[in-house]
Amino acid sequence: MKAEILSTGDEIVSGGVNDTNSTWLAATLLTMGVATERCVAVGDDLVGIGRAIVEAASRVDLLLVTGGLGPTSDDLTSEAAAMAGGVESVVNPEALGSMERFFAKRGWDMAPVNQKQARLPKGAEVIENGVGTAPGFYLILSGCHCFFMPGVPSEMKVMARENVFPRIQKLVGLSGPLPSRSITVFGLPEAEVGVRLNEFNRLFPGVRLGFRVDFPLIEVKLSWGHSKGKGAETALAKAGQFVASTLGRRVVSTHGLAMEQEVGRLLLETGATVAVAESCTGGLVASMLTDVAGSSDYFLFSGVTYSNDAKVRVIGVKASTLVSFGAVSEETAREMAQGVRNLTGATYGVSTSGIAGPGGGNDDKPVGTVCIGVAGPGFSWAKRYVFPFDDRGMNKKMFAATALEMLRRRLTPEEGIL
Amino acid sequence: MKAEILSTGDEIVSGGVNDTNSTWLAATLLTMGVATERCVAVGDDLVGIGRAIVEAASRVDLLLVTGGLGPTSDDLTSEAAAMAGGVESVVNPEALGSMERFFAKRGWDMAPVNQKQARLPKGAEVIENGVGTAPGFYLILSGCHCFFMPGVPSEMKVMARENVFPRIQKLVGLSGPLPSRSITVFGLPEAEVGVRLNEFNRLFPGVRLGFRVDFPLIEVKLSWGHSKGKGAETALAKAGQFVASTLGRRVVSTHGLAMEQEVGRLLLETGATVAVAESCTGGLVASMLTDVAGSSDYFLFSGVTYSNDAKVRVIGVKASTLVSFGAVSEETAREMAQGVRNLTGATYGVSTSGIAGPGGGNDDKPVGTVCIGVAGPGFSWAKRYVFPFDDRGMNKKMFAATALEMLRRRLTPEEGIL
Numbered sequence: 001m002k003a004e005i006l007s008t009g010d011e012i013v014s015g016g017v018n019d020t021n022s023t024w025l026a027a028t029l030l031t032m033g034v035a036t037e038r039c040v041a042v043g044d045d046l047v048g049i050g051r052a053i054v055e056a057a058s059r060v061d062l063l064l065v066t067g068g069l070g071p072t073s074d075d076l077t078s079e080a081a082a083m084a085g086g087v088e089s090v091v092n093p094e095a096l097g098s099m100e101r102f103f104a105k106r107g108w109d110m111a112p113v114n115q116k117q118a119r120l121p122k123g124a125e126v127i128e129n130g131v132g133t134a135p136g137f138y139l140i141l142s143g144c145h146c147f148f149m150p151g152v153p154s155e156m157k158v159m160a161r162e163n164v165f166p167r168i169q170k171l172v173g174l175s176g177p178l179p180s181r182s183i184t185v186f187g188l189p190e191a192e193v194g195v196r197l198n199e200f201n202r203l204f205p206g207v208r209l210g211f212r213v214d215f216p217l218i219e220v221k222l223s224w225g226h227s228k229g230k231g232a233e234t235a236l237a238k239a240g241q242f243v244a245s246t247l248g249r250r251v252v253s254t255h256g257l258a259m260e261q262e263v264g265r266l267l268l269e270t271g272a273t274v275a276v277a278e279s280c281t282g283g284l285v286a287s288m289l290t291d292v293a294g295s296s297d298y299f300l301f302s303g304v305t306y307s308n309d310a311k312v313r314v315i316g317v318k319a320s321t322l323v324s325f326g327a328v329s330e331e332t333a334r335e336m337a338q339g340v341r342n343l344t345g346a347t348y349g350v351s352t353s354g355i356a357g358p359g360g361g362n363d364d365k366p367v368g369t370v371c372i373g374v375a376g377p378g379f380s381w382a383k384r385y386v387f388p389f390d391d392r393g394m395n396k397k398m399f400a401a402t403a404l405e406m407l408r409r410r411l412t413p414e415e416g417i418l
Numbered sequence: 419m420k421a422e423i424l425s426t427g428d429e430i431v432s433g434g435v436n437d438t439n440s441t442w443l444a445a446t447l448l449t450m451g452v453a454t455e456r457c458v459a460v461g462d463d464l465v466g467i468g469r470a471i472v473e474a475a476s477r478v479d480l481l482l483v484t485g486g487l488g489p490t491s492d493d494l495t496s497e498a499a500a501m502a503g504g505v506e507s508v509v510n511p512e513a514l515g516s517m518e519r520f521f522a523k524r525g526w527d528m529a530p531v532n533q534k535q536a537r538l539p540k541g542a543e544v545i546e547n548g549v550g551t552a553p554g555f556y557l558i559l560s561g562c563h564c565f566f567m568p569g570v571p572s573e574m575k576v577m578a579r580e581n582v583f584p585r586i587q588k589l590v591g592l593s594g595p596l597p598s599r600s601i602t603v604f605g606l607p608e609a610e611v612g613v614r615l616n617e618f619n620r621l622f623p624g625v626r627l628g629f630r631v632d633f634p635l636i637e638v639k640l641s642w643g644h645s646k647g648k649g650a651e652t653a654l655a656k657a658g659q660f661v662a663s664t665l666g667r668r669v670v671s672t673h674g675l676a677m678e679q680e681v682g683r684l685l686l687e688t689g690a691t692v693a694v695a696e697s698c699t700g701g702l703v704a705s706m707l708t709d710v711a712g713s714s715d716y717f718l719f720s721g722v723t724y725s726n727d728a729k730v731r732v733i734g735v736k737a738s739t740l741v742s743f744g745a746v747s748e749e750t751a752r753e754m755a756q757g758v759r760n761l762t763g764a765t766y767g768v769s770t771s772g773i774a775g776p777g778g779g780n781d782d783k784p785v786g787t788v789c790i791g792v793a794g795p796g797f798s799w800a801k802r803y804v805f806p807f808d809d810r811g812m813n814k815k816m817f818a819a820t821a822l823e824m825l826r827r828r829l830t831p832e833e834g835i836l
Contacts, residue, residue, distance in 0.1 A: 013454045015445025016629050016639075018436050022459070027433025036431045037466060041440075041457040048455060191551065194490030195531045201491065210462065210492055212429040213570055221434075276722075282708025283701030286722040290700025293776055293810055301728040304694075304704040304720035306713075310762055314719065314732065344728055358711055388524045391549070392711055394572060 001172050002060040003034050007041040008049050008067035008077055009151055021066045021153055028165065033174035034062065044068060049080035057084065057144035062168065064160075067151030069134035071113045077148060078137070082121035085141050092120040095135040098128055127163045131155050136163070145171060179232040180223040181240045182256025185247055186405055190218055196246050204239040206231070216398045217252065217259060252408065259404045260288040266411035267298040267347075274407065275346035276302035277315045277336035279327065280354035280370060284400040301344045305336070315339040328353050330371050334382035337373030348410065349375040351382075352403050356395040370399040374406050381406075419590050420478040421452050425459040426467050426485040426495050427569055439484045439574055445630060446578070449595040449641060450587055452480065462486060467498035475502070475562035480586065482578075485569025487552035489531045495566060496555070500539035503559050510538040513553040516546055545581045549573050554581070563589060597650040598641040599658045600674030603665055604823055608636055614664055622657040624649075634816045635670065635677060670826065677822045678706040684829040685716040685765075692825065693764035694720035695733045695754035697745065698772035698788060702818040719762045723754070733757040746771050748789050752800035755791030766828065767793040769800075770821050774813040788817040792824050799824075 005022045012019045019041055026036040037060060042048040049068065056063045068077030082089040096118040103110040120126070120137050127136030127147070132155040139146045147164050149156045185193055190213055197220070200209050210221040222239050224232040244251050253262040267274060276285050286302035289295055303314050308327055311317040316339035317332055325331040333351045341349030354370030361367035368389055373382040385402060389395050423440045430437045437459055444454040455478060460466040467486065474481045486495030500507040514536040521528040538544070538555050545554035545565070550573035557564045565582050567574045587594065603611060608631055615638075618627050628639040640657050642650040662669050671680040685692060694703050704720035707713055721732050726745055729735040734757035735750055743749040751769045759767030772788030779785035786807055791800040801824075805816050 011629070012441075013444055013457055014448055014628055015441045015443070015454070017631055018438055018441050019457070020436055023430075023433045023436045025433070026431055030432055035461075036433070037461065037463075038470070039431055039437070039459040043453075043455065045455075052456070191489035191529060191531055194488075195529055198491075198531075210428045211488075211490060212434055214435075215570070215572070221428075275728075278701075278704075281705075282713075282717075283696075283704025283720055283722065286696075286701025287699075287705045287814075290722070290724065291811065291814070295700075296724050296778075299700075300725045301732065302701055302720075302722035303732070304701065304708070304722065306708065307718045307762075310693075310719040314721070314761065343732065344725075360714075389549075391572060393709065396705075396709070 001034050001062055003029055003036045003062040003064065004056040004060045005036055005039045006052050006056060006063060006065045007039070007151070008044065008065065009041075010043045010074070012041045013043045021151065021156055024153070024157065025064050025066070025160065028160070029168070030178060032165065032169055033172060033178050034168065044074040044076055046076045046080050046083070049077055050083040053081060053084040053141065053146070057141040057146060061144055062171070063144050063146040064164070065146065065148045066156050069117060069136070069148065069150050071111070071117050071133070075116075078120055081124070081137075081139060081146070081148060085121050085123075085139060087122040089119045090122050091115070091118050092124065092126060092135075094126040095120055095137070098126060098135050099133055102129070102133055127159060129155060129159055130162060131158050138167075178224055179236055180221065181236050183220040183222070183240060183243050183254050184252040184256055184258065184262070185218045185220055185250050186216065186252050186259060186401060187250045188218070188247070193218055193220065193247065197243060200239070200242065203242060204235060206235050207239045214258075215394065216401050219256065249409070252405070259401055259408070261292050263404050263408050263411070264289065264292045264295055264298060266408065270411065272347035272411070273298050273300050274348045274350060275300045275340045275344040276403075277311075277340040277349065277351040278302055278304045279306060279311070279336075279352055280356045281352045281396055281400045281403065282306065284396050285350065285352060285403050288400055288404065300346045301340065303340055303343075311336065314343075316342065326365075328355060328365050328369060328371055330373075330382040330384055333371035333373035334375070334380050337375035337382065338380050341375045347376060348407060349373070350403050350407050352399050354395075354399055356392045356399065357390060358392060368395055370395075370402065372399075372403050372406050374410055376410060419452050419480055421447055421454045421480040421482065422474040422478045423454055423457045424470050424474060424481060424483045425457070425569070426462065426483065427459075428461045428492065430459045431461040439569065439571055442571070442575065443482050443484070443578065445639075446583065447586070448628070449598050450583070450590055450592055451596050452586065452590060462492040462494055464494045464498050464501070467495055468501040471499060471502040471559065471564070475559040475564065479562055480589070481562050481564040482582070483564065483566045484574050487535060487554065487566065487568050489529070489535050489551070493534075496538055499542070499555075499557060499564070499566060503539050503541075503557060505540040507537050508540050509533070509536050510542065510544055510553075512544040513538055513555070516544060516553050517551055520547070520551055545577060547573060547577055548580060549576045556585070596642050597654055598639065599654050601638040601640070601658060601661050601672050602670040602674055602676065602680070603636045603638055603668050604634065604670050604677060604819060605668045606636070606665070611636055611638065611665070615661065618657070618660070621660060622653060624653050625657045633812065634819050637674065667827070670823070677819055677826070679710055681822050681826050681829070682707065682710045682713055682716060684826065688829065690765035690829075691716050691718050692766045692768060693718045693758045693762040694821075695729075695758040695767065695769040696720055696722045697724060697729070697754075697770055698774045699770045699814055699818045699821065700724065702814050703768065703770060703821050706818055706822065718764045719758065721758055721761075729754065732761075734760065744783075746773060746783050746787060746789055748791075748800040748802055751789035751791035752793070752798050755793035755800065756798050759793045765794060766825060767791070768821050768825050770817050772813070772817055774810045774817065775808060776810060786813055788813075788820065790817075790821050790824050792828055794828060
């Protein structure tokens with residue numbers, strides 16, 4: 001079954017709001033084995049919406065439409081659907097009843113303007129809205145199953161979960177997600193990942209290979225390309241092993257975990273804790289670590305020491321080290337990692353000191369230079385890297401991911417550290 | 419001039435990532451007086467992309483395409499564009515030269531696979547990519563001006579700003595963007611901002627009012643709706659004053675600055691410095707502050723004290739306060755703000771302690787509870803807030819923005835503090 005998603009609303013095509021409805025619907029359809037071929041957004045325009053419905057219905061078997069079911073004059077989806085179906089728009093007694101129940105339940109009077117919302121294409125089947133005034137509806141156009149839902153994300157999601165997805169599951173006769181795998185990779189550009197996996201399509205013809213860049217990480221996505229799942233799990237497992245062994249220690253997680261999730265998992269597994277001393281990353285390492293729910297079990301502290309004074313006073317870096325080698329040096333990074341470990345009693349100390357730009361660089365230490373330190377039981381280590389980015393945001397992300405990567409390698413000792 | 423935007427990538431139609439490129443492009447086109455009629459997203463499918471290009475080119479005058487210009491086998495946009503134009507795909511010497519310069523500048527070897535990126539539709543004009551390997555290109559198809567750009571948002575934005583928008587401005591006969599203003603608002607839901615400004619369209623018929631949500635902030639965008647700019651600046655200034663006076667202290671910046679930029683500006687203006695003690699925000703306050711270039715002039719330190727031990731040992735919160743009132747309390751937040759101010763000698767200390775979720779809440783302190791502290795010359799202050807979000811990421815953002823907002827209000831004393 002092939003699907004399309006149509007979002008309506010001036011706020012979307014004017015760039016006022018991200019169309020998160022489509023993303024959510026597409027991701028949920030995929031868990032039911034339905035691939036979305038196209039997502040379309042059009043403004044509050046009768047002809048524009050009508051055309052988009054007609055076109056989609058001629059291309060695919062399933063169309064999900066959101067938005068434009070409200071009571072105001074710019075809510076035009078119902079009329080557009082009638083136009084697309086070549087039928088009249090009529091007051092639907094069931095829709096009117098559903099709305100009257102909604103208002104009565106809350107003790108509200110129904111405004112005349114709301115009656116507009118009960119006008120649906122002739123022959124449409126009403127879909128109950130449990131949390132808002134706008135009834136949804138269902139139509140078959142050119143053999144395409146069309147579901148119309150409100151645009152407010154919270155209303156749409158309730159209607160989709162309760163009254164739309166169960167019907168789609170029946171239509172497709174599938175009960176589970178399409179088998180897929182996701183492998184997280186760090187330390188290679190997307191192009192290089194592609195080169196190293198260039199044998200993939202020949203070796204695994206039934207598995208679809210895709211990439212998603214979440215800078216600076218790359219997600220390698222393997223999905224089973226056939227509608228019937230026979231042999232899918234075995235093929236995906238073999239394909240996953242091929243990717244993992246080909247990319248070696250560049251693989252962060254064979255379960256699609258983000259860097260901070262994998263580091264958290266490893267820390268939990270070994271009962272270890274971590275503390276961070278950050279300069280150039282400015283709190284980003286800590287913010288990434290604490291994006292993971294439950295991180296308070298292993299994350300103790302981060303000192304964001306932008307000033308040299310804070311490096312000395314809070315973290316315990318020697319002033320002489322700063323004078324002799326500078327803040328951006330392997331020596332300072334090592335003392336920061338050791339210092340924050342001593343300060344907090346954490347199993348591991350991690351540090352960053354560098355130049356994120358746009359200012360602050362020189363010939364010796366250009367923008368993109370970072371020194372990463374890691375200290376732990378019986379060791380302290382630091383290394384300098386130079387990344388080629390001019391952009392402050394990109395450098396912060398790359399520095400933070402590199403710091404966590406160095407900790408990850410310590411936590412998976414068979415791989416060693418760069 | 420009518421426009422469409424086409425985004426390509428399996429990650430979009432599979433719901434793996436929100437298509438923020440289209441939102442950004444549509445909003446920027448609007449500043450040039452160009453309305454987007456449709457946004458379309460299709461997967462990494464040669465025929466699918468080709469069809470979408472042909473259809474768009476037959477409907478509108480301007481098409482912006484993003485994604486699918488990378489070096490890997492699922493990057494198919496260039497080939498699809500050639501197919502749509504009925505021309506061959508050939509190695510473009512200029513594109514190859516642009517890529518060779520990119521690699522040479524960084525001292526890297528260019529992998530053979532990257533040469534694929536220099537294959538463009540015959541007759542296409544190369545658009546330089548200043549920050550990545552993929553050259554963009556420009557074609558006219560059925561009279562429609564088509565610009566092809568990379569899908570990585572940071573690369574796309576640089577290319578669009580430097581090499582695409584200036585050409586579109588020429589096409590539409592503008593010497594620059596249409597006059598516009600942007601006002602940043604915090605502390606009101608989008609719907610409420612709309613209600614408070616419901617007189618706007620009657621009062622300022624020549625000015626277009628738009629909203630962009632960058633959670634938890636809202637950007638109110640005022641743009642001059644006519645192609646000729648006579649009287650635009652005066653009308654926009656009056657409209658901006660109306661918005662500012664109507665929304666009062668909910669306005670963060672009348673110059674469109676983000677919260678952390680406005681706080682940074684105010685600190686610089688007064689020659690003040692800031693230090694932060696963060697618990698539930700986990701480094702996000704520091705990371706936001708240090709996203710601003712030059713923030714080392716006023717940002718001294720943040721202690722991300724997840725553990726109670728770190729709150730006591732590093733920041734100097736009294737153990738008895740933690741025992742009597744708990745970590746999430748106004749008393750603890752006040753001591754954190756004071757403590758980090760004492761520790762660093764900063765003019766202002768700011769603190770957060772709360773429950774971002776999903777776990778850790780109870781009836782007394784539900785998920786979404788945060789205590790914010792601010793300390794400064796002669797005062798220390800703390801207050802508890804409860805936000806209605808279940809989502810950890812949303813709570814972290816809301817807590818961090820609230821902390822910075824409370825500092826901002828201290829820095830603009832005529833407005834007082836909530």
